[in-house]
Each structure stands twice: as C-alpha cells, then as structure tokens.
Amino acid sequence: MRAKTPEPGSLLDQLAAKGFRLTSQRKVLVETIQQASKHLDAATLLSLARKREPLINRATVYRTLELLKKLQLIDELDLMHLEGEKHFYEIRTDRQHVHLACCRCGAIAEFDSGTFDRLKREISEQTGFEIQVARLEVGGRCRACSGAARSPPAGR
C-alpha cells in the first residue's frame, strides 16, 4: 500500500496542486491539526508533531502555519487571549462560526448561525469590502459559570 498521493481535495492535495512540496514535516503538521480534538497553538502543535517527527523544528511550524493561513486553508484565532498572547488554529470549513470563550473556566464553545452569514453579506454589500476572513470572538461566562456566580475562578 502506497501513501504517496494524498486524498483528492485534502489539505495536502491542495498544497501539492499549488506547487508546494509535500515534505514529511508538512504532512505531519497538517495531519496533526486535522486530527486535533481542540484548537492548537503553535507550541502544542510542535510537541504533538514531534511525537511522529521528533526532529521537526519550531521555525518550520511557524512557516507552515503562515503558509496554510495565507492559502486560507486554516483560520487563526486569538480566543480572547485567555491564556496569553498565543494564537490558535483550526481547519477552515465552509461555515464560519463564532467562538465563545469563557473567561472563568476557559472553555471554548462554538456557535453556528445564519445571522453571522447574513451580517457578513450585509458588510460586503453596504461597504464594498471584500471579506477574506471574518473572526467573531466573544468573551464572558458560559452558562455553567454564569450560574455559579461568585465561586473561585479557574482561568486567569
């Protein structure tokens, strides 16, 4: 069984189609992002990727993220800077969603809404702005933490 040709339409396939080399590092990084159960920051991505490709370098991670971002294959998130200034990444899907960051427990929820799409359409139509990325992040308290009003907090 040969694993040379990536799945048609996959991120790796799209990279190859645009003439970028499919290095072992890029494969590992892309697959790690795809398999992640939550949003990864650069440092976490690096350490996860190193489990498969131990010699992979930090600079390569940043350069790969930069590339995927430029090609709009991934989205960069701040998640309201709840844990420092690092950025988080997720595979871009058709439907963009809102990120809800609870500043008490640190939970990140996602919210998908037609109103968000409508708002984006409204922006383009009314201002002539050609939208490439739209990032809506909300900070506050999730339902659980909102109920548990003044108990000891967990996040910063």
Place this chain on the structure above:
Amino acid sequence: MRAKTPEPGSLLDQLAAKGFRLTSQRKVLVETIQQASKHLDAATLLSLARKREPLINRATVYRTLELLKKLQLIDELDLMHLEGEKHFYEIRTDRQHVHLACCRCGAIAEFDSGTFDRLKREISEQTGFEIQVARLEVGGRCRACSGAARSPPAGR
C-alpha cells in the same frame, strides 16, 4: 480655575467612583486615548503620553490598559494582526461595531449594524453565554483596493 474634579460620567470619574486613584499618569493616558483620532497601540500611546508627561513608564501604560480593560471602559482589538502582534485600544461605547481591516492598504473601517446586536442576542439566548466582550474583526480588501486589483500593495 480648578481642574480637580473630573467630568461626571467621564472615564476618570468612573475610575474615581470605583476607588482608584487619579494619578497624573492615568489622567494623561485616559485623555490621550480619548483624544486619539485612531486606534492606539501601547507603544504609540506611551509616546503620545510622554509629550505631556515625559517620565511616564511603559509598565504604567500596560497596567493602566489592563485596568481599563478589566473595568470594561476600553476594548482591546487585534485588527487582524496586520502590523504585528500588538493590540489596539478604543473607548467602549454603547454600540459595539465591526472592524474591517484592509490587508492591502492597512485602512481600518468601522461598521455599525443592528444585525450584530441581533447576533449577540441570539448567542446569549441560545447558549446561555453571558457576553462581556464581543469582537468581530474582518480582514480582506476595502472597496478601493478591491477595485485596484493587482497593483503594488502597501501593507504586509
């Protein structure tokens, strides 16, 4: 003429009402933010503030911004990281707005829409999330740059 008591309802007044000291540094910083014609980052705020209070320190700027942010008197923006990782600040107003960042010319436009408010209400109602800050940032091309398709770019 005495300038001791700040305008009722002003940022300085709100600080004083909450028991925070009105130091000369805080006054200068708050006034500088209020008088700014555009969004300021910490370094720019510092250099502007130094024109009036030459010995003001960088740490004080960060601590003051932190305080104003915590009290929800200002909002922190990323402006899509068009010029590095720094943050920008603006006085919080009743009506929150969308920031449109042109990745070609670097222009920042603001967009005010009832749909944004509706979306926020929808989020709270459907998820039980108690919203404290909502930041919607859009990256792409402003009308002018969108028209001038492939001319030499200005920003990064």
Place this chain on the structure above:
DNA sequence: GACTTAATGCAACTGAGTCGCAGTAAAGGC
C-alpha cells in the same frame, strides 16, 4: 541517478508584555 531549488534546521534575534521591589504621591483623617 543527478540536478535544481524549495524547504528545513539552527541559533541568534526582536519586540510585546510581565513582574518584583523599592520609592513616591494620592486620598483621607486630623
């Protein structure tokens, strides 16, 4: 298999933001 050059590893660097501590000056009481 050899060639070309895109991509990587390395290591030093940048720049925003933080922190502990000693000194200073607001606010309140007299």
Place this chain on the structure above:
DNA sequence: GCCTTTACTGCGACTCAGTTGCATTAAGTC
C-alpha cells in the same frame, strides 16, 4: 495644612511568541 496609609509608579530584568539569515537537506523533475 500636615500626617499617615497604601495604591501606584519607575526601574530593570525577564519571559515568551514569533522571525530571520544562512548553511544544509531533500522533494520534484528530467
């Protein structure tokens, strides 16, 4: 107006995410 308390500031060293220049390596092509 002066004194006291302590919140706040300045300082300087530090942290940590992200960047860069350059020598080396390996993906894609012939």
